[in-house]
Amino acid sequence: MSYRAEYIWIDGTEPTPLLRSKTKIIPSGEEPGIWGFDGSSTNQAPGSASDCVLRPVFVCPDPIRGGDDKLVMCEVLLTDFTPHPTNTRAACVAAAEKYADQEPLFGIEQEYTFLKDGRPLGWPQGGFPGPQGPYYCGVGADEIWGRDIVEAHTKACMDAGLHISGTNAEVMMGQWEFQIGPVAPPQVADELYVARWLLYRIAEDFDVAVTIDPKPMPGDWNGAGAHTNFSTNKMRESYDAIITACEALGKNATEHIENYGAGVERRLTGLHETAPWTEFSYGVSDRGASVRIPWQVEKEGKGYIEDRRPNANCDPYTVTRLIVETCCGALAS
Structure with a gap:
C-alpha cells in the first residue's frame, strides 16, 4: 500500500x-x-x-x-x-546550533481571526458587535463564534503529535489563539507552521477563512499577535539572566521590530495591551510593555520572559533566530 x-x-x-x-x-x-x-x-x-x-x-x-x-x-x-x-529556516538552524549549550526554549501564542464574507465571524453585516469585554475566554452563543473549528483544530494538532499547549478565545469577537511549546528552535517554528496549515485546512471544511493580519479591524479593537515566550538554562536558574535578556532586547529593539511581521506599526500603538512600536520597555506583569516578566518569575527569581511585540503574521523562524542571537549572545558574554 x-x-x-x-x-x-x-x-x-x-x-x-x-x-x-x-x-x-x-x-x-x-x-x-x-x-x-x-x-x-x-x-x-x-x-x-x-x-x-x-x-x-x-x-x-x-x-x-x-x-x-x-x-x-x-x-x-x-x-x-x-x-x-x-x-529563513537555515539561519534559524545556524543560530540554534551556535547557542545549543544554552538550551533555548520557546512557547509561541498564535492569535488569528476567523472571517466570513470578509467580516470577523459573528460580526453583523453592516454593523458591529458590542464593545470588547465579554469575548476573551468567554462562553455562550452571544459571545463565542467558531468554537467548533477550534475544537477540530486542537484535536488535529494533538493527533499530529504537535506540542500544542492550549487554546482560548481572544479579546475581539471572532478572534482566537493557540499555543505551541515549549519547544527548542527550529522545531517550534516547524510545528507552528504545520499548526497554521492545519487551521487553514480545517476551516475550509466550515467555509470559513482565517487571517493572521495583525490588525484585521481598524478602530477600537484588539490586534492579533504572536507573543513569544523564551528562556535559556541560565534564565531558568537566575533572575539576573532574565534582566540581562531584557536589556539585550532593548539594545536591539529596532532590528527586532523591523522583522516581527508586516504592519507591526498598525498593531503596536500603545493601546489594546501593546507598547508603542517606537519605544522599548519591560516590566513585571505588564501587558503594556514590550516585554513582560511574569509575576511568578520575579517571585521565584527565575523562569522566562514574554516578548509581546511579534505580530500574528510574523515568521517564527526569524523571530526565534533574532531572540536567540540577541539574548543568548548577551548571556554568553
Whole structure:
C-alpha cells in the first residue's frame, strides 16, 4: 500500500508569505524525500528557471486523512541545494546550533481571526458587535463564534503529535489563539507552521477563512499577535539572566521590530495591551510593555520572559533566530 504525503512550504509572497502544499503518493516503507515545485507560480523563481527544491524538515501524522498519511513540512532550496533566498529556516538552524549549550526554549501564542464574507465571524453585516469585554475566554452563543473549528483544530494538532499547549478565545469577537511549546528552535517554528496549515485546512471544511493580519479591524479593537515566550538554562536558574535578556532586547529593539511581521506599526500603538512600536520597555506583569516578566518569575527569581511585540503574521523562524542571537549572545558574554 502507498500513502499520501502532504508537502507544505512557505512561498515568496510579500510582505507576508503564504503557505502552499501539494500531495505526493509514496510507496509504503519509503520516507518522504526531496521533491520540487514551480517557483514561478509562488513568487520564488522566474519562468525561465522555475524549478525549486523541497527538502523535508519535519514529518508528522496527517490527522485529517488518517491512516499512514503524513504531513511534511519542507524548506525551500535552489537546485544546487543551497537555501533559497526566501528560506529563513537555515539561519534559524545556524543560530540554534551556535547557542545549543544554552538550551533555548520557546512557547509561541498564535492569535488569528476567523472571517466570513470578509467580516470577523459573528460580526453583523453592516454593523458591529458590542464593545470588547465579554469575548476573551468567554462562553455562550452571544459571545463565542467558531468554537467548533477550534475544537477540530486542537484535536488535529494533538493527533499530529504537535506540542500544542492550549487554546482560548481572544479579546475581539471572532478572534482566537493557540499555543505551541515549549519547544527548542527550529522545531517550534516547524510545528507552528504545520499548526497554521492545519487551521487553514480545517476551516475550509466550515467555509470559513482565517487571517493572521495583525490588525484585521481598524478602530477600537484588539490586534492579533504572536507573543513569544523564551528562556535559556541560565534564565531558568537566575533572575539576573532574565534582566540581562531584557536589556539585550532593548539594545536591539529596532532590528527586532523591523522583522516581527508586516504592519507591526498598525498593531503596536500603545493601546489594546501593546507598547508603542517606537519605544522599548519591560516590566513585571505588564501587558503594556514590550516585554513582560511574569509575576511568578520575579517571585521565584527565575523562569522566562514574554516578548509581546511579534505580530500574528510574523515568521517564527526569524523571530526565534533574532531572540536567540540577541539574548543568548548577551548571556554568553
